[in-house]
Amino acid sequence: MKVGIFGGSFNPIHNGHVALAKSLLGVAGLDEIWFMVSPQNPLKNAPELLDEDIRLEMVRAALSDEPRLVASDYEFALPRPSYTWNTLTSLSRAFPHIVFSLLIGGDNWQCFHKWYRSRDIIANYPIVVYPRCADGPFAGTVPVRHENPGHVTFADTPLLDISSTEVRKRIAGGKSIAGMVPPEVEAIITDRCLYARAF
Numbered sequence: 001m002k003v004g005i006f007g008g009s010f011n012p013i014h015n016g017h018v019a020l021a022k023s024l025l026g027v028a029g030l031d032e033i034w035f036m037v038s039p040q041n042p043l044k045n046a047p048e049l050l051d052e053d054i055r056l057e058m059v060r061a062a063l064s065d066e067p068r069l070v071a072s073d074y075e076f077a078l079p080r081p082s083y084t085w086n087t088l089t090s091l092s093r094a095f096p097h098i099v100f101s102l103l104i105g106g107d108n109w110q111c112f113h114k115w116y117r118s119r120d121i122i123a124n125y126p127i128v129v130y131p132r133c134a135d136g137p138f139a140g141t142v143p144v145r146h147e148n149p150g151h152v153t154f155a156d157t158p159l160l161d162i163s164s165t166e167v168r169k170r171i172a173g174g175k176s177i178a179g180m181v182p183p184e185v186e187a188i189i190t191d192r193c194l195y196a197r198a199f
């Protein structure tokens with residue numbers, strides 16, 4: 001069985017994440033994709049990061065009709081910050097029959113050399129890099145290739161110009177997020193008044 005690990009803050013999950021994962025199932029030949037909700041990205045200090053349980057609840061709601069897309073809280077029980085090398089090796093020990101790949105966006109691939117034991121990840125796990133249309137400096141760029149890419153492939157998936165940052169900004173500005181997040185996620189955000197404070 002082949003499983004892709006799609007790690008993220010998912011603060012909140014949006015339609016770009018779901019559309020991308022659906023496309024990656026086919027493009028990368030995966031049986032399932034596990035959305036690994038990261039309690040704490042080692043390289044991000046985000047004061048606006050919501051509690052991991054609420055972020056997980058939104059991911060579960062968004063994926064409720066997608067049997068091959070799975071919401072995972074696996075990192076919640078691992079040491080913080082959430083180093084992907086630790087997650088992958090722990091998963092491989094826990095599920096020895098599963099071949100895990102790492103799915104990573106072009107934005108994160110640009111700084112992959114800063115990740116904890118990035119060379120070990122490249123040497124031991126297949127990596128699938130997908131293009132990311134971020135609203136930041138890497139908008140529309142082709143991911144940088146590392147010197148010794150190992151099992152790194154570059155997936156030709158569609159670019160969807162949505163980010164969690166934009167979703168949070170719109171909510172704080174009193175604007176609609178209809179069509180940017182799944183309706184189940186929009187309902188949770190509205191009911192609990194999430195992200196109502198401006199950041």
Ligand SMILES: Nc1ncnc2c1ncn2[C@@H]1O[C@H](COP(=O)(O)OP(=O)(O)OP(=O)(O)O)[C@@H](O)[C@H]1O
Nearest residue numbers: 007008009010011016020105132160162163164165
């Ligand atoms: N619209 C999108 N298209 C393709 N990939 C995306 C998109 N949005 C996010 N991703 C990817 O999903 C992964 C997890 O996303 P993350 O939770 O950081 O969302 P984000 O929208 O980038 O959040 P933020 O705006 O808060 O940085 C990242 O590696 C990112 O590359």
Ligand SMILES: O=C(O)c1ccc[n+]([C@@H]2O[C@H](COP(=O)([O-])O)[C@@H](O)[C@H]2O)c1
Nearest residue numbers: 007008009038041043082083084115116
């Ligand atoms: O392992 C690392 O050193 C590392 C450094 C930066 C990011 N990550 C992981 O990359 C994923 C994407 O994070 P984010 O916050 O951009 O959605 C998430 O699973 C993080 O834990 C991992």
